[in-house]
Amino acid sequence: MNKAVGAFITFEGGEGSGKTTQIHLLKERLKSAGRDVITTREPGGTPEAEKIRDFLVQREGGNWSPMAEALLLFAGRTMHVDNLIKPAIAAGKIVISDRFADSTRAYQGFGHGLGLEKIDEMNRLCLGDFAPDMTFILDIPAEKGLLRAEKRLREAGSGEDRFERLDLSFHERLRQGYLEIARSNPGRCIVINADDVPESIAAVIGRHTQERIADVR
Ligand SMILES: Nc1ncnc2c1ncn2[C@@H]1O[C@H](COP(=O)(O)OP(=O)(O)O)[C@@H](O)[C@H]1O
Ligand SMILES: [Mg+2]
Structure with missing residues (x-):
């Protein structure tokens, strides 16, 4: 039997777009197809990066400038990639992350006006290609x-509401x-209409995953 080839899939989008819901559904689908799947999230994913997450997402976590915020996010991201994501891919696993570098592009780059160039520079420095x-x-x-x-x-009573409170x-x-990120990266990004019932969205995502990633049936 051929050794499974690992892969890295990320989910992006605003709050409430359905990332967590769809990641769960894709994970179940891939596991049913016999694949080894791990899920992770950003900010966070490793003990050190989870500490950085605490600074960033809690109401009293501090008033970070977009540049400082982006640097903290990439600091966590380098360790997340080196310590968790790359080893799992090398072991043939499918890694699904709830947010990744595109979140920094969208939030700090576009939302907070830092611009894409600075983020892309940090990305090159921290992650290479x-x-x-x-x-x-x-x-x-x-x-x-x-x-x-x-x-x-309201349902969960979570304290992580800093990003949600933006207007x-x-x-x-x-x-x-x-x-815009999707337009600039057509080979990697797939825009999904998330204004639909969860099952229909999951079917579209499942189809795309099957087309792109070997061994998924
Ligand atoms: N397709 C959908 N239609 C309606 N409600 C949804 C849909 N997907 C998720 N939800 C609900 O919306 C809320 C946010 O979904 P969630 O998956 O947590 O989004 P995100 O992780 O992107 O913030 C949850 O209460 C979830 O149950
Ligand atoms: Mg979520």
Whole structure:
């Protein structure tokens, strides 16, 4: 039997676009196909990067400038890639990350106005040419996504609400930023209409994954 080939898949999109929901569904699908799957998230994914996450996402975590925020995010990301993501891919696993470098492009680059050039420079410095094999960008009108995210926050009572509390125009910029990232990276990014029922979205994502990644049936 051939050794399974590892892969790295990332999910991107605003709050409430359905990333966590769809990652769970794709993981189950891939596991049913006999693949070894691990899921992870950013910011975070390793003990050190989870500490950086705490600074960034808690209400009282501090008032970071977009540049400082981006540097902290990439500091966590380098260790996440070296210590967790690359070894898992090398072991033939499919790694699915809830957010990755495109989130820094969209949030700090577009949303907070740092610009793409600086982020791409950090990306080159920290990750070289390492990038996801495929990225699903879950696209939904900002207003609808925020309504979903608010519902989830009410249900879960999570303290991680710093990014969600940003206003609607920010989330619209974010959405346009993601669409721009997808246009610039057509070989890697797939924009998914996330304004649909979860099962239909999962079917589309499953089909794309099957087309791109060997051994997935
Ligand atoms: N396709 C969908 N239609 C309606 N509600 C959804 C859909 N996908 C997810 N939700 C709900 O919306 C909220 C946010 O979804 P979630 O997957 O946590 O989004 P994200 O991880 O992108 O913030 C959750 O309460 C979830 O159950
Ligand atoms: Mg989520």
